[in-house]
Amino acid sequence: MGFAETFKALSDPTRREILNLLKSGPLTAGEIVDQFDMTGASISHHLSVLKNAGAIDDEKKGKFIYYYLNSSVLDDVLNWLLSLKGGTTDEK
Amino acid sequence: MGFAETFKALSDPTRREILNLLKSGPLTAGEIVDQFDMTGASISHHLSVLKNAGAIDDEKKGKFIYYYLNSSVLDDVLNWLLSLKGGTTDEK
DNA sequence: TTATCATTTAGATATTTTTCTAAATATCTT
DNA sequence: AAGATATTTAGAAAAATATCTAAATGATAA
Numbered sequence: 001m002g003f004a005e006t007f008k009a010l011s012d013p014t015r016r017e018i019l020n021l022l023k024s025g026p027l028t029a030g031e032i033v034d035q036f037d038m039t040g041a042s043i044s045h046h047l048s049v050l051k052n053a054g055a056i057d058d059e060k061k062g063k064f065i066y067y068y069l070n071s072s073v074l075d076d077v078l079n080w081l082l083s084l085k086g087g088t089t090d091e092k
Numbered sequence: 093m094g095f096a097e098t099f100k101a102l103s104d105p106t107r108r109e110i111l112n113l114l115k116s117g118p119l120t121a122g123e124i125v126d127q128f129d130m131t132g133a134s135i136s137h138h139l140s141v142l143k144n145a146g147a148i149d150d151e152k153k154g155k156f157i158y159y160y161l162n163s164s165v166l167d168d169v170l171n172w173l174l175s176l177k178g179g180t181t182d183e184k
Numbered sequence: 185t186t187a188t189c190a191t192t193t194a195g196a197t198a199t200t201t202t203t204c205t206a207a208a209t210a211t212c213t214t
Numbered sequence: 215a216a217g218a219t220a221t222t223t224a225g226a227a228a229a230a231t232a233t234c235t236a237a238a239t240g241a242t243a244a
Contacts, residue, residue: 003102003105003108004103004104004105006175007099007100007102007103008099008103008201008210008223010095010240011095011096011099011100011103012096012201012202013095013096014202016095016172019176023176028220028221029220029221030219030220030221033221038203038204039204040220040221040222041203041205041206041221041222041223042202042203042204043221044205044209044222045201045222045223046202047174047203047221047222048222049201055236060210061210062212063210063211063212063219063221063222064211064219064220064221065220065221065222066201069176069225071176071177073175074173074176075177076107076175077173078170078174078177081110081166081169081173082170083168084111084112084115084161084163084166085163085166085167085170087137100231104231104232106232113235117188120190120191121190121191121192122190122191124191125190125191130233130234131191131233131234131235132190132192132236133191133194133233133235133236134232134233134234135191135206136191136192137192137205137231137232137233139191139192140192141231144205152240154190154241154242155189155190155191155240155241155242156190156191156241157190157191157192174227
């Protein structure tokens with residue numbers, strides 16, 4: 001909740017790659033772990049950072065937890081960047 | 093030079109505020125320091141982080157150093173975010 | 185050329201972050 | 215119920231970050 005969290009979340013390469021993976025559709029935590037050379041605990045931490053920033057959401061389905069992109073927070077960041085560049089935004 | 097540096101640079105509120113200030117035009121280091129309740133040394137550090145990320149440039153003029161926005165790196169970040177949201181970008 | 189002003193660099197400390205291993209929780213299967 | 219699977223939580227260590235004070239650099243002014 002806030003730009004600091006969002007930008008911090010995006011500043012880690014593992015987390016950016018996770019978002020890229022989720023671009024194609026939801027994945028379980030385990031499927032995400034499989035894409036990295038890192039323990040599940042570490043990926044779990046990254047997922048919680050992303051979730052805390054609002055960049056992803058999750059949904060439990062039985063034994064699995066599915067993660068998926070939530071682009072609304074990314075929209076906010078996008079608008080902030082746009083407004084820095086000239087004010088093509090809300091401008092309220 | 094890279095998304096990590098850029099996002100890290102943007103993750104600090106002081107640095108985001110500096111960028112906002114520079115949106116209206118160049119300022120000297122001292123003028124920037126005046127806007128914050130923080131030592132010149134600390135602001136100098138933030139300026140160097142921003143510069144290292146490519147978000148600002150500087151130009152020495154006599155006793156002063158002027159800082160100004162460089163939005164080209166911000167464009168890169170912007171495009172990365174856009175591509176995450178659907179691929180309205182270069183997509184190369 | 186000495187003093188002053190603008191800014192950065194150096195060094196220190198406290199906090200945050202990343203990653204690991206080990207343990208805990210929750211769910212499914214037998 | 216016991217065992218196996220999926221994922222998170224706890225706790226620790228190493229590295230990075232933000233901030234401060236004090237000192238260094240560079241440029242103007244007296």
